[in-house]
Amino acid sequence: MNIGLDMMGGDFAPLEAVKGAADFIASTTNTAIHLTLIGDESKIREHLADHPIAAGRYSIVHAAQVIGMHEHPTRALKEKQQSSIAIGFHLLATGKTDAFISAGNTGAMMVGALFSIKAIEGVLRPTIGAYMPREDGSLGLLVDVGLNADCKPENLNQFAILGSLFAKHILNFENPKVGLVNLGEEEGKGNILAQATYPLLKANKQINFTGNIEGRDILLNKADVLVCEGFTGNVVLKLAESIYDIVKRRDIHDEHFDRFNFEQYGGVPVLGVAKPVIIGHGISHALAFKNMIRIASRMLEIDLMGKMKNSFLEQA
């Protein structure tokens, strides 16, 4: 399998991307994994001198341009055809690579994922999830966290399926509990969307729906996959991220709150597109890059995309 990695994305690129890639190759037992490093070839080679990767385990594809973190996503992707992100998606779309990872411009990654990679057949809207650290040490998955600000009940029902498959095969929950984020626990509570979504989730045999989840339970393990539209999900994610900032500013040292440092998780996958696309945090360091490659390789090893595809064939 060939995993494409944007070497120019993120605040500490390409150094941390090179380190992460080297660490991953040094640690994996799967010798079939090949990395395609996409970016400024001379800079990449310079860092590779200090952080070598075994010959034959990687190749470099030169990209003359970089999309900045604050550029307009659609415009930048269109105008910068030689950027590492544009080339990364081109390689993925044409089958030269099997997955693509970047810690660069999030918007450009979303646009690229939606418009250059096909959605899995039957998936109405791909989604992006985020990890929620829980006190028992595990990670829940909140979907959607901003890709779909307005949703229909059927979208949330599909997020539940996609999220459950990711939670099962990547987060290692045997039978992930699905909760519907809501303003009350009882069936019948909620806004129009949540009220209409509840019966769909309840009737969905592909998921383990356990009912509504209130805000107070998002950081507990009442549900492993937390489903909501991207507006509420985005506000929740960024509020949770800000808790870590407050904890840091107040010089509080606590193992659990350290897990609110969302940088360490590497990145979140775009779920519902036909190939693994992973979007990293701008402030990704080597560990984050290594984790993102690990997740992408795991998604390929267990054929998560095939499982998702079958799931939607089953549903149809």
Added chain:
Amino acid sequence: MNIGLDMMGGDFAPLEAVKGAADFIASTTNTAIHLTLIGDESKIREHLADHPIAAGRYSIVHAAQVIGMHEHPTRALKEKQQSSIAIGFHLLATGKTDAFISAGNTGAMMVGALFSIKAIEGVLRPTIGAYMPREDGSLGLLVDVGLNADCKPENLNQFAILGSLFAKHILNFENPKVGLVNLGEEEGKGNILAQATYPLLKANKQINFTGNIEGRDILLNKADVLVCEGFTGNVVLKLAESIYDIVKRRDIHDEHFDRFNFEQYGGVPVLGVAKPVIIGHGISHALAFKNMIRIASRMLEIDLMGKMKNSFLEQA
């Protein structure tokens, strides 16, 4: 002025309600404030023996029934006409009292406020706010936090006006900054509702609109009044409440996080109804009751209802 107080509402009633009422009367310089204590007369008198209130500053209205914390709001209000909440709203609606406070069944308080007290003319939907503790020691106001799960742009625009008046006159912000809770900072971001609300807030001359507020800024002082529909607001409020629970469980002692103990704030007003109605936390102690009476008396002293009324006449 005559403030009605439900003595039977909350986990520690009527003792803590009596203590709070006694503390308030002992501390206030405004001798024109009279309290109407509504509840089980013999129990109230029993506690008054230990926590006396000056004669002439209070009267007792006996209520033979209590609405439990988990009773169905509409049904309970209808069936328990002799409950302290039903009597409290009856006294308020008929002008026997000027305000009503309860730490009892939240749903029954909402239903009572909406159906026995008229909305201010021009107000489409009354709302409930909650305080958001910020690191600078101040409190922001988040509206709505659950009364209106589905909203139209005009509702949010009105919440902004009501919230601004409350923030100015009760929370003492000179010119409260209004922020629209959203998933991005730039104008044009958001779900359909937020996108349609932005221009209304921008054009509203009665408020000091400062733009969109992301989840990460809710606990900062970027905006003093944070406007959103009640679905997102409820999830945010309960998530913030759960942070305090986590902090407590992890034995973290921190002045700022102590302020996430929402019990201490006494209660939140229903904004947009023609008379002060304040809903307290179930676990209210004496300080919370005292604070709620203080807020209600302040709302009456400065004629906040009149100011709200004028605001909507102006808008019309």
